[in-house]
Every structure is written in structure tokens, then in C-alpha cells.
Amino acid sequence: MTWQAVGIFDSGVGGLTVLREIAGALPQEDTIYFGDTARVPYGTKSPETVTRYAREITSFLVRRDIKLLVVACNTASAVALPTLKRLFSIPVVGVIEPGARRAVEVSRSGRIGVIGTAGTIRSSAYTRAIKRLDPSAEVLTKACPLFVPLAEEGWVDNQVARLTAQTYLQELIDAGIDTLVLGCTHYPLLKPLIAEVMGSGVILVDSAAETARTVAEILAQKQCLRPDSETGNHHYYVSDIPAGFIRVGNRFLGERLGDVYQVNLEDDEEEF
Numbered sequence: 069m070t071w072q073a074v075g076i077f078d079s080g081v082g083g084l085t086v087l088r089e090i091a092g093a094l095p096q097e098d099t100i101y102f103g104d105t106a107r108v109p110y111g112t113k114s115p116e117t118v119t120r121y122a123r124e125i126t127s128f129l130v131r132r133d134i135k136l137l138v139v140a141c142n143t144a145s146a147v148a149l150p151t152l153k154r155l156f157s158i159p160v161v162g163v164i165e166p167g168a169r170r171a172v173e174v175s176r177s178g179r180i181g182v183i184g185t186a187g188t189i190r191s192s193a194y195t196r197a198i199k200r201l202d203p204s205a206e207v208l209t210k211a212c213p214l215f216v217p218l219a220e221e222g223w224v225d226n227q228v229a230r231l232t233a234q235t236y237l238q239e240l241i242d243a244g245i246d247t248l249v250l251g252c253t254h255y256p257l258l259k260p261l262i263a264e265v266m267g268s269g270v271i272l273v274d275s276a277a278e279t280a281r282t283v284a285e286i287l288a289q290k291q292c293l294r295p296d297s298e299t300g301n302h303h304y305y306v307s308d309i310p311a312g313f314i315r316v317g318n319r320f321l322g323e324r325l326g327d328v329y330q331v332n333l334e335d336d337e338e339e340f
């Protein structure tokens with residue numbers, strides 16, 4: 069398994085924040101990224117629909133012979149992870165569990181906030197994961213859907229973004245949380261602004277960074293890390309025309325994306 073790539077998928081471009089962390093932690097690994105740009109957003113859709121999309125994409129990546137799957141999308145992790153684990157035999161890593169674990173580790177008061185899409189918050193997946201680790205924790209959640217288009221537009225430090233953050237986050241500030249989980253792929257881009265609005269007493273937990281650590285641990289445990297001397301290649305697939313993905317993706321990844329290919333999942337299934 070050592071030489072196979074790590075598969076990563078998201079509803080669109082946001083999962084590149086997770087890819088960036090994985091490539092940073094494990095620069096020797098090849099990755100195959102799938103962004104479902106034709107069907108984004110997932111955050112507003114039902115668990116059934118998101119689970120069906122997640123199954124189709126996982127089949128696509130498994131046909132490309134990946135050694136481990138990272139569900140970078142918080143919404144898909146929140147609703148589809150048990151199904152994917154049941155249906156596929158490769159290790160499947162979501163972003164919820166690593167983020168929850170880190171939040172419990174760093175919180176002193178046990179009052180933990182979680183922000184995410186409407187779908188993620190409605191699922192209560194973070195609340196359940198945190199309470200499994202610390203039953204006495206108090207979890208306060210808030211859906212912040214407008215952060216997604218703001219991050220994609222690059223509006224991460226202007227008056228509109230600041231007012232939006234203040235409006236969404238005030239109730240978490242009032243509740244006196246000491247830790248806030250950024251439970252959405254897009255939120256790391258707004259991290260400086262969210263930190264400023266929350267104030268210095270609140271620790272921000274970035275699920276993307278924690279997930280990269282989990283991936284490294286699992287691959288090391290299974291002894292299928294590529295040698296440090298290798299340099300990984302990164303391949304990108306999207307389900308709509310690549311132009312928008314490339315434009316926004318360069319910003320999310322913090323560097324230029326390599327080649328991006330458009331695929332039709334139905335055609336791909338027939339070919340294999």
C-alpha cells in the first residue's frame with residue numbers, strides 16, 4: 069500500500085485547506101483530490117443526498133487505488149462517515165473526530181463552541197463526538213453559512229466579513245466559551261478575523277490541521293508512509309468546468325494548483 073496515493077474529497081474547493089495541511093505534514097505522499105463543484109454546496113442539503121454523493125465520490129477514488137480516504141468536507145463527515153466506513157475497506161478519516169479530540173484537549177472550562185454549515189450543526193456530529201470524549205463538556209453550536217461565500221469571494225478582512233462574524237459569534241462570546249472549533253473547510257481562511265472577534269481568551273481549533281495529524285498517525289501505524297526522501301504529486305478532479313476551482317483554489321491552497329481534470333462520475337463508473 070505504501071506507494072498508493074491518499075484520496076481526499078470535498079464538496080468543492082474548501083477541502084484544499086485540508087489538503088494543504090496534509091501536504092505540509094506529509095510532503096512525501098501523493099494525493100488525489102476530488103472537488104464536487106457541480107453539486108456544491110453540501111451544507112444546505114439533506115443527509116441522504118450528501119451520503120449518496122459521498123458514496124459516488126468514494127467509489128471514484130477507490131477505483132484510482134487510494135490507500136486511505138480523507139473526507140475533508142465537514143458536512144459529509146458529519147452525515148456520511150458511518151456509511152463510508154461500512155461500505156469501503158480502506159481506512160476512512162473524517163474531520164469531526166480529530167477536531168473534537170483537540171477541542172477537548174485544549175479546553176480548560178469544558179465550554180466549547182462549534183461553528184459549521186447548517187447541515188453540520190443540524191447533525192450534532194461535533195456535539196456527540198465531544199461528549200463521547202468528555203461527557204461533562206458543554207457544547208454550544210452555531211451555523212455560520214455566510215462564511216462560505218465570503219471565503220470564496222476573498223472577503224475575509226473587510227467590513228462585511230467583520231459585521232457577519234460579530235453577528236454570528238456574539239452569542240458564543242456571551243456564553244463564555246474558551247474554545248471554538250472551526251467546523252467547516254472554509255473557516256481557516258477567516259481564522260484571523262474570527263480570532264479578533266472572539267478575543268484572545270478563546271482558543272481556535274482548526275479541524276484541517278488536526279485531521280492531517282490523524283492521517284500521519286494512521287499511515288505510520290500501518291507502516292505505509294512513503295520514505296521521507298520522496299516528493300509527492302498532487303492530482304485534482306472536479307465535476308464542473310475547472311476555471312472557478314483553479315481561481316479560488318490557488319488562494320485556498322496558498323500556491324498554484326497543478327493540472328485539474330473535469331470528470332463525469334457516471335461515465336467513470338461505466339468505464340471501470
Ligand code: DGL
Pocket residue numbers: 078079080082083108109110111112140141142143144185188216251252253254
Ligand atoms: N465543504 C463544506 C463543509 O466543510 C462547506 C461548503 C458546502 O456547504 O459544501 O462543510
